[in-house]
Amino acid sequence: MIQPNNYRIDEAKYKSLLKYIRLSVTEKYEFPQEIVQIDGVTIATIGNFSASTGKPKSKKTFNVSAIVASALSGKEILKYKAELPSCKNRILYIDTEQSKCHCHKVLHRILKLAGLPTDQENDNIQFLVLREYTPDQRRDIIRWALHEEQNIGLVIIDGIRDLIHDINSPSESLDIINELMRWSSYYELHIHTVLHLNKGDDNTRGHIGTELNNKAETILQISKNNENGKISEVRAMHIRDREFTPFAFEIGEDSLPHLVKEHQFKKNKMDRLTSYTDMTEQQHRTALESTFAESAEYGYQSLLDALKKGYESIGYSRGRNTLVNLCKFLLEHHAITKNGRTYSYNSSFHL
Template identity: 55%
Template sequence: MENEIRNDFLPVNETEEMNLSKILDDALIKATDTYKTPPQIIWIDNSTIATLGNFSASTGKAKSKKTFNISAIVAAALANGKVLNYRAQLPEGKRRVLYVDTEQSRFHCHNVLERILKLAGLPTTMDNENLDFIGLREYSPKIRLQVVDYALRKNNGYGLVIIDGIRDMMLDINNASESVCLINTLMKWSSVYDIHIHCVLHLNKGDDNVRGHIGTELNNKAETVLVISKDSKDANISEVRALQIRDKDFPPFAFRIDEDGLPEMIEDYHSEKSVKSVSSLGVEQLSMEQHREALENAFQGKPIKGYENVINALIKGYAGIGYIRKRSAVAKMLTFLLSDVKLIVKRDKVYHYGEDKTDREIFDPDR
């Protein structure tokens, strides 16, 4: 029976055999190979939020000004300069931007297009050769995916692709298989066409979790996830912070909409979200920087022997950053740290974090 199951995965003809052989050859990574560092194209302060060959996301609740924030990112890319707190530099041959909107009418899409050009300091009375803006509101998810794929195949020079409404590229945001397929498509596009894809997805209305299974997949695989939220004291102010970032974290910044309907930076902004507010987040919403700080507190540079010992250390380590959880929640968190983000490695009964892969100086209170 086992052999029958395994044989289902084997090629059934010579063509499939040849295709798999080619994939295997292409996928083989050798010690003698050399690879260039992926070009960085967008920064906030000195933190890299976008590189070619990767994808990222923005999220936020309704009316949080997500599209205004995206407009600033695109404008910075078109200007190859700074807009709001975004600094962009796309390399030669990768200066073009594809903006895909899945939600808005053509009238509102045109408003966004005009806003982008104004922010970039470009004329609004003529088309810009470096920006293609397409509205796919009236089409099915399958057609939307096919159109974007066709655009990427037929047009050279894209460096940045915006998908404003990634939820509309699928039928069911809670379908695990469909979510994985969509994320795999994003990874394929970004890799094959050497582009950066930035997606927009809503937060849940009732909490601060990214919507659906697709949100979980984005959190796990994206290079950066930005959260745009209304300021707690002034609803006219929108704050931008990192929910997830591979590079070092950046201080939150904020913007408001000026009299011309354009986002403008608020100087000397201080976020009201203190360390204490971290405790209201889900474990997947903590940034990598926050996880690392908590784990450094927990491990103190040494591996930890024993399940109960590591649980107790994690409780204390995460409490140090304001993330206070009971034992049952921390037990689930440990699974997340081991399996999902792989920040902790377990060998036998010893838990490791960071660069230390040996069993020297293991923390073991029973010794």
């Protein structure tokens, strides 16, 4: 039977796609280039996306300004040390919430932090103000900008919530997260976005927050210090690399963020335990006993869900990426054993 011409065209595209996505054991694949670090800990790489999150007035945009200024200058600003590839040394900054007047203050702040002139245009940063547009129009503008702008290595989207209509829509949330993954991979750049936390707790807002937790390379949490509201604290909420030591900053008389040295962090439920590698054997036992309290065996995804609840019971709340690494750690130390496709608890383990 002769197939229609359009089927042959689709078949050709499909074969081309298969060739592109097929993994070869004999080919070498380079690790993504690291472009932003904190004390040697990688928080951003080319081909991935990350986020800053926090409650209103927590100084999220000031934090992002420091990242951008470091990428523009190559200097360490606050604790960020950024270095873009020489062929991708331009930054695209997109603001979806503020007026041109307020965005101008952000751009001015970035250039001052970077030690660059504020009385002339800088070709290495393109700032787009999308407040007056609809979510669909904003996404179209971003697509066009990525297509047209050359040598972009870092994209900031200050207000990812404004790229969708319903923050609690699973389909819209998954769609925009897939868009971030597609843009960052296809254009070989890093995207850093901003999302608010819920007012009542420390969870990222809506279904899009859940998707960010599952897919982002790093999520930074910026929060006001409980005793001094002028100080903002930066922690790793979720991170693929090892966790960095939290740091704090405050806004000086020059309206710029400055590092607060020797700041004393008051531990709370979220940061009582900073890393699973630093936990005692008893802490792991307590968490694992809670994990396997409802079932003696789990499939892999069910195990990750149970580990999340089990470790939250001892004050260690993390996202999927950290839980995957935690699972590997527990398997390596024989705290969890794999039997075919199921996983069970080995109470006789020792760290």
